[in-house]
Amino acid sequence: MHSTGAVLWRHDRINSDEIIRFSRMAENAGLDTLWIPETWVRDASVQLAVAALSTQKIRLASGIFNLYGRSPGQLAQTASELDVLSGGRFTLGIGVSGRAVIENWHSQPFDRPLRRTRETVAVLRSAFSGARVNFEGDAIRMKGFRLRQRPLQERLPIFLAANGPLNTRLSGEVADGWIPFFVPFSRFKEALAPLEEGASSAGRPVSEVEVAPFVMVAPNDDLTRARASVKSVLAFYVGAMGDYYHAQISRWGYAGEADRIRAAWGKGGRAAALQAVSDELVDDLALCGPVSRCLEGLSRLREVGVTHPILRFPDEMEEEEIGRALEALGNLL
Numbered sequence: 001m002h003s004t005g006a007v008l009w010r011h012d013r014i015n016s017d018e019i020i021r022f023s024r025m026a027e028n029a030g031l032d033t034l035w036i037p038e039t040w041v042r043d044a045s046v047q048l049a050v051a052a053l054s055t056q057k058i059r060l061a062s063g064i065f066n067l068y069g070r071s072p073g074q075l076a077q078t079a080s081e082l083d084v085l086s087g088g089r090f091t092l093g094i095g096v097s098g099r100a101v102i103e104n105w106h107s108q109p110f111d112r113p114l115r116r117t118r119e120t121v122a123v124l125r126s127a128f129s130g131a132r133v134n135f136e137g138d139a140i141r142m143k144g145f146r147l148r149q150r151p152l153q154e155r156l157p158i159f160l161a162a163n164g165p166l167n168t169r170l171s172g173e174v175a176d177g178w179i180p181f182f183v184p185f186s187r188f189k190e191a192l193a194p195l196e197e198g199a200s201s202a203g204r205p206v207s208e209v210e211v212a213p214f215v216m217v218a219p220n221d222d223l224t225r226a227r228a229s230v231k232s233v234l235a236f237y238v239g240a241m242g243d244y245y246h247a248q249i250s251r252w253g254y255a256g257e258a259d260r261i262r263a264a265w266g267k268g269g270r271a272a273a274l275q276a277v278s279d280e281l282v283d284d285l286a287l288c289g290p291v292s293r294c295l296e297g298l299s300r301l302r303e304v305g306v307t308h309p310i311l312r313f314p315d316e317m318e319e320e321e322i323g324r325a326l327e328a329l330g331n332l333l
Contacts, residue, residue, distance in 0.1 A: 002302065003032035004329075007063060007214065007312040008051075009322055012041040016050055018319065023051040025323050027058035029330030033091060035063035035214075035310050040105045045078050052086035059089045063214075063310065064161045064179065066097035067120050068108040072140055073147075075120070076127040080151045088152035093179055094120065095161030098244055112139050114166055121158055121174045128156050159212060163248055165194040172198020177210035177308065182237070182248045184284040185297070188213075188304045191252075212308035215301070216286035218317075219294050219325040226288035227279055229314040234281065235273035239265025249281070257281055287311075291328045 006026050008014065014022070026034050034051055038044035048060050060082065065075060075094070083090040096102075096113040103110050116139040123135050127147040135142045159177030162168045171178040172195040183191045192211070199206040216233060220226035237245040238261045250258045257278060265273040282288060287297040301309055311329075313322055 003308050004298075005033035005035050005059075005061070005212065005308055005310040006031050006326070007310060008034060008036045008047065009313050009317070009319075010315045011037050011044075011047065012039060013315075014047075019047055019050045020054040021319070022322070023054045023058070025326050027055045029326040031058060031326070031330065032308070033059040033061050033310075035061045035093065037063045038065055038069075040101050045082065048082050048090070049085055052082065052089070057089075059091055060086050061091035061159070062093045064093040064095040064097075064159075066102065066106070067094055067113075067116055068097070068102045068110070069106045072120055072123045072142060073127070073133075073145065076124055076147050077149075079124070079156060080128065080147060080149050083151035083153055083156055084149060090151070090153075091157040091159060091177070092124070093159040093161060093177075095179070096167075098242075100242065114170065115139050117160065117167065118170060118174065121160075124158060157210075159210065168194040169198035169201075171195055172200075172206060172209055173202040175209060177212050179212050179214065179310070181214040182245055182285065183213060184249070184252045184254070184281075185301060185304070186284050187252045188301070188306070192305050210308045211306050212310055213301075213306060214312050215298075215309045216314075217294055217311045218286065218288045218314050219291050219328070220288070221290050223289040223293075227282045227286075228274070229316055230282050230286040230288055231274050231277040232270065232316070233314065234277050234285065235261060235265065235270055238262060238277075239270075239273040249285075254281055291325070294329070 009022055023034055036044045036047050044062055051060050079092045099110040102108050119137040119140040123133055126133050128151050130150050132146045133142045157176040159179050160171040160175040161179040162171050163180055178195055196206045216230050218226035218229045238258055246258045260276040261273050264276040287294040
């Protein structure tokens with residue numbers, strides 16, 4: 001299993017014409033999958049529908065739908081509809097998101113996320129099979145209904161977004177793919193250990209689980225400029241988005257730098273935090289520089305177990321730059 005995906009560029013502020021153009025650029029470049037995120041801004045299911053009707057071959061994936069914003073039944077309906085609409089090209093990426101957005105935007109209690117994930121996967125598998133869903137769990141209770149429009153795919157792939165060891169282990173047990181984010185390349189083999197444990201406990205080889213990290217990529221012949229575009233993203237995630245990403249890179253050996261970035265953001269905002277992000281951190285979390293250098297980085301990721309890198313381009317790149325980058329990458333992948 002070796003393939004490459006890309007995240008929809010500027011997904012939170014892109015218009016429909018741009019979705020169509022980007023989707024076709026990704027397809028023409030030979031990428032395997034277009035991943036469309038969903039935060040608290042746009043409805044990714046609508047964007048996925050636009051992309052489905054604009055393309056013929058490229059797979060389409062939610063990257064990700066959170067497990068609280070849609071009921072399990074609605075999630076099954078949405079996934080099945082997108083699979084039918086795309087002619088059997090949909091991959092369902094799901095995850096728990098975070099407490100702030102779940103409780104303060106979706107107005108749902110952020111309770112038992114691990115249990116809810118396990119039970120959601122179970123009821124989705126049942127619904128996609130066409131069976132009547134009767135499920136009495138700790139987090140989910142469903143009774144008596146059947147998904148009348150089944151997906152076209154016999155087994156619609158379900159990928160789990162996970163960074164912590166317990167959710168990563170669960171991905172190895174029950175998912176078709178694992179989506180980590182903000183795992184340093186130098187520590188990736190260690191991050192794979194819970195996935196391998198989960199697969200082993202389920203009696204299957206870990207090779208049955210796609211390893212699909214979101215990977216920031218900034219292709220530019222000017223390495224300094226490429227790194228700067230990534231530093232802006234890292235500064236925001238670590239300095240301004242609460243504790244989660246700060247804790248994530250701290251856990252993987254960058255605690256001192258995480259503290260400096262957050263302190264700098266508190267004193268001087270993004271501009272100050274940018275200065276606290278080191279080239280070392282950027283190069284351990286992102287692919288930057290000339291296309292040849294980015295491809296060398298992708299090769300190293302393949303060597304440590306990544307099977308489906310999901311490339312995320314900086315929003316500050318112009319559409320023409322994105323087109324050239326996709327074409328160049330597509331010619332060499």
